[in-house]
Amino acid sequence: MLDIIPALIAQAEAPSGAGGILGMAPILLMFVVIYFLMIRPQQKQAKKHRDYVAGLKKGDEVVTNSGIFGKIEAIEDTVVRLEIARDIKIRVLKSQIAGAQPGAADVAPGAPAPARKD
Numbered sequence: 001m002l003d004i005i006p007a008l009i010a011q012a013e014a015p016s017g018a019g020g021i022l023g024m025a026p027i028l029l030m031f032v033v034i035y036f037l038m039i040r041p042q043q044k045q046a047k048k049h050r051d052y053v054a055g056l057k058k059g060d061e062v063v064t065n066s067g068i069f070g071k072i073e074a075i076e077d078t079v080v081r082l083e084i085a086r087d088i089k090i091r092v093l094k095s096q097i098a099g100a101q102p103g104a105a106d107v108a109p110g111a112p113a114p115a116r117k118d
Helices: 004-013 018-054
Strands: 061-064 069-075 079-085 088-093 097-100
Touching: 018 097, 061 079, 069 088
Parallel strands: none
Antiparallel strands: 061 069, 061 097, 069 079, 079 088
């Protein structure tokens, strides 16, 4: 019985060739699936947001990550000045601009905003 144990240990430590690669296949497949389902879409979304922030200009109506709606009054390197109400301006980090204000593209420039339904 004791003579069998060193033989089993030697067999377990011996390289098994193709069996080792096939044993790693499920783990590699799992990493590939995680990359395409989680990492790649997140990278694409981050790139889209960087491009949007780089293309901001004065007069754009935007919403911040904290939910503040405003119109861009001035743009500096990393800071945007938003007018959130008449004569009320705040400074916001450029990276915190979430996107265009919902419905801002629906209204033609100079046209009155549609009436709200409350």
